[in-house]
Amino acid sequence: MPMGGNAVRNIVVLLFEQASILTLTGVLEPFGLVGEVDKPDASDAYAIWLVSRHGGQVGTLIGHSIDTLPIDDIDTLSIDTLMISGGFGTQQAIHDETLIDWVARRAPGIRRICTLGTGVWIAAEAGLLEDRRVVVHWRLIEDFTRRYPAIRSEASSLFLRDGPIWSSPGLAGAIDLSLALIEEDLGRGCALLLARLLVVYMKRPAGQPQLSAALCSQAEGSDRFDTLHTWILANLHRDLSVEQLAEAAHMSVRNFTRVYQASTGMTPAKAVEAMRLEAACGALQDTDARISEIAQSHGFGDEERMRRAFLRSFGLGPTAWRHQRRRELATEAEAAPGRWAIRGPKPDSLLRLKPFRQRAQALLQAEDRPLP
DNA sequence: GCATATAACCGCCATG
């Protein structure tokens, strides 16, 4: 296995007992799929290393174990990106001085350090976050700020980068964060393709007008409607009339519209429409669902209403928007260095995961079932 | 593209 060649970027995932398996897969899937993307060198772009304090089997949140290397075994490995797992186990792990020392000692030589969920506690404990901005899960942010008042924590975004430090508040955010890392390394075309393979939405580029960006930035100043906004985003298909929103916010309609406008700069109905439009755009871009289905599932009720909303905001109907967007993405991917396409399965592209694959194979053979 | 119905928006004023 390559240990420090300039072509291969070593991604090290730090695990511990009671780590979240979702953060692990959120990293492994995107990075693992890079090997399936057809571009010279892409399959050798990354090597993934799973490590833990003592190595060997590490129990995850759901009980299944993961095979890991001891941290001492990668002393000579040049680490490109360190991913610190989340999970309940962090509460024990932050008291493991050897582990924290290891993180603190290796950190200066690492290009990117990512914390996934409660992994921020470990990075914070290792002193890597002094005066940095990080995202913390909304339910834990109070605890976090109490323990680390010097660290600028927030709860708003899916992931956040501050210099070499990348953080993600939720476990599933590991996928989004990983895609962002890959975008940085291999370009947007590759990341977009992976996002489509994984059937997740890809964050829009910063240059492009992002409707929710307006909402988010406004919400930073006053988080008064944060919970309402997350509720709206999770319930786009439901009745989101101003009356309903006011009720959800425990306010009268009159007062709700007034306060909402004062703190977000948008009227409630416009904001809802913006969120619906943006979500619908994501679906148009990333899926082949019928317009009527997208309209239904995003709260437009029927195709006609969505069409008119699109015409108002974009000057294009949904189908035209989809075609245009797809063309944009295609040319963007074309312009990216190399061309990105999916190729057939390549058995040894998973070579780097061999220890783990062998382990899986052993388990399956024990049950006398072939590995697909 | 029209007419009509409904919802959103907003100024104004009363209330606590």
Next chain:
DNA sequence: ACCATGGCGGTTATAT
């Protein structure tokens, strides 16, 4: 007096 709130009615925007 101040301020946040909530109800009323008219105007505008959107839906049917």
